[in-house]
Amino acid sequence: MVSVKKKKTKWVIVILLSLVVVSITISVIIVSQKKLPTEDLRIAREALSEAKEAEANLYAEKLYKESVQMYDSAMINWSRENERFILFRSYDKVINFARKSKKIADEAKDESIKKADNLSKNVEAAFVSLTKKIELYNKLFKDLPLSKSVFDAHNKSKMFLSESKIAHETGKLKDAEVLFKKADIYINHANTAASKMLRDYFSDYPKWKSQANDAIAASRSGNKVILVDKVAHKLYVYQSGKSIRSYDAEFGPNWMAHKERNGDKATPEGHYRITKKKERGNTIYHKALLLDYPNDEDRRQFAIKKQKGLLSRSAGIGNLIEIHGNGGKGFNWTSGCVGLRDRDIDDLYRLVSAGTRVTIVGSIEPLSVITAGLDF
Amino acid sequence: MKSKLVIAIAAMGIAVLFSSCAKVPQAEIDAATASIQEVKDAGADLYVPEAYQALVDSMKSANEKVEVAKAKWFPNYTKAKDLLAVVSQMAVDTKAKSEARKVELKAEVEAMIVEVKALVEENKGLIAKAPKGKEGREALEAIKSDVAVAETTVTEVEALLANGDLIGSNDKIKAAKEKATAIKAELEEAIAKKGGK
Numbered sequence: 001m002v003s004v005k006k007k008k009t010k011w012v013i014v015i016l017l018s019l020v021v022v023s024i025t026i027s028v029i030i031v032s033q034k035k036l037p038t039e040d041l042r043i044a045r046e047a048l049s050e051a052k053e054a055e056a057n058l059y060a061e062k063l064y065k066e067s068v069q070m071y072d073s074a075m076i077n078w079s080r081e082n083e084r085f086i087l088f089r090s091y092d093k094v095i096n097f098a099r100k101s102k103k104i105a106d107e108a109k110d111e112s113i114k115k116a117d118n119l120s121k122n123v124e125a126a127f128v129s130l131t132k133k134i135e136l137y138n139k140l141f142k143d144l145p146l147s148k149s150v151f152d153a154h155n156k157s158k159m160f161l162s163e164s165k166i167a168h169e170t171g172k173l174k175d176a177e178v179l180f181k182k183a184d185i186y187i188n189h190a191n192t193a194a195s196k197m198l199r200d201y202f203s204d205y206p207k208w209k210s211q212a213n214d215a216i217a218a219s220r221s222g223n224k225v226i227l228v229d230k231v232a233h234k235l236y237v238y239q240s241g242k243s244i245r246s247y248d249a250e251f252g253p254n255w256m257a258h259k260e261r262n263g264d265k266a267t268p269e270g271h272y273r274i275t276k277k278k279e280r281g282n283t284i285y286h287k288a289l290l291l292d293y294p295n296d297e298d299r300r301q302f303a304i305k306k307q308k309g310l311l312s313r314s315a316g317i318g319n320l321i322e323i324h325g326n327g328g329k330g331f332n333w334t335s336g337c338v339g340l341r342d343r344d345i346d347d348l349y350r351l352v353s354a355g356t357r358v359t360i361v362g363s364i365e366p367l368s369v370i371t372a373g374l375d376f
Numbered sequence: 377m378k379s380k381l382v383i384a385i386a387a388m389g390i391a392v393l394f395s396s397c398a399k400v401p402q403a404e405i406d407a408a409t410a411s412i413q414e415v416k417d418a419g420a421d422l423y424v425p426e427a428y429q430a431l432v433d434s435m436k437s438a439n440e441k442v443e444v445a446k447a448k449w450f451p452n453y454t455k456a457k458d459l460l461a462v463v464s465q466m467a468v469d470t471k472a473k474s475e476a477r478k479v480e481l482k483a484e485v486e487a488m489i490v491e492v493k494a495l496v497e498e499n500k501g502l503i504a505k506a507p508k509g510k511e512g513r514e515a516l517e518a519i520k521s522d523v524a525v526a527e528t529t530v531t532e533v534e535a536l537l538a539n540g541d542l543i544g545s546n547d548k549i550k551a552a553k554e555k556a557t558a559i560k561a562e563l564e565e566a567i568a569k570k571g572g573k
Contacts, residue, residue: 036444045433049433158522163551
């Protein structure tokens, strides 16, 4: 009886143990069949790393962030699944998040490369455009009597352009973009102000053209006529309707204005005559040709402006406007006179005499000719 | 009786073995995470971006290793712990590299400030010697303004440096140096021409 009972117990134990072994085997098989997301997460991580290397965090920020979020979600879900009983774990969601993260990271990388490339091209194009604007200033506006703020704006734009180029060279395209935009603001400010000044000045061009034509016509009789072009900084001698001489000329610092009063450093515009030739010893400027400024028209205009209160009561009309030597300084330095190099005044002095007509105009050429070939 | 004792000892041994390996190395994870934050706070992502990125990637890899271990019947965190130790060491190294780069950059910027200041002074001296004749004075007026801009930039760089913006100050002072050097070359050329005449 005891033997039968023992046998029965033995059998129960064998069956139970077999059941345990079978269930463990089945569990192991189930678990081993489950795919771990290890490889997918490694791939996603590497894709993210590559996207970061391509600066997707800067140039494809939204996609990059999304990809990071997907990777983080994958990790959170993986951790959560691992908290569950081993047989109930499912990594499908984790794998899904990891694959999405990889896909978006790849997209972010591609977009970043594309955007960075475009930005680089844009920045390079902006450099060309800015350089042109700076060149325009140097060619057309540099000699204008501009205010300090305009001058400073031009120089600041050059500095920002340099900074932008350094940022571009070091691959900091966003910084380069910010800096060239600053440079652009400054150069636009300088060029706009200078353009306005030039355009306003040229509103008198029809009058200048007529005066220049009159002067050239007056030379057709064989008389020598001096024609001064302030914008070109040139003094021409005309005879028989043709230019027989031309010299570089310098004026007062406020040369882009018609002289109105004493001390305004402006060079007068209009028809004048030489009233006196001053040899060396009679002038501190090597040689000089005194003009009849102020003429009747100057006096009339002066009186009108004074009457209108446009000039102070104490203002004088000024005088002693000459064509003289000591020039060739490369800047507008006179008190309103026309400055020539000594060798040029020597030559001119021999050519002309008292009574010679002198016509001073803003420009002989229209603005369109002066700005030809420039992006004005 | 003897066999029962053996079974009990074996069971206890297995239990001890598994329990000793089964704990997530949370302390190591927390320490590594904190050290990475410390490295970031030290500006490593700006000053040594490649090293910082490698550090972040290694931490991610370590986290993955923790989860791989957790996913097993009998978790073993030895590999994850080893990697976390590597990450912690990397963090220390990266922080040191970042600090060294900052010191180096600061020294570079300070040296360039001195250089640019000297160039500005030199340029002022050259302006006084430069020819006032043709292509002279008007160009000099422009150069004077350029020198002033370079001088202002130095002041801006000093302010940036005081605020700890080493990268911004480095780029700015480089531009100022470029400008001041170009001005010097321009002035020296003009003076040389004058001497040749």
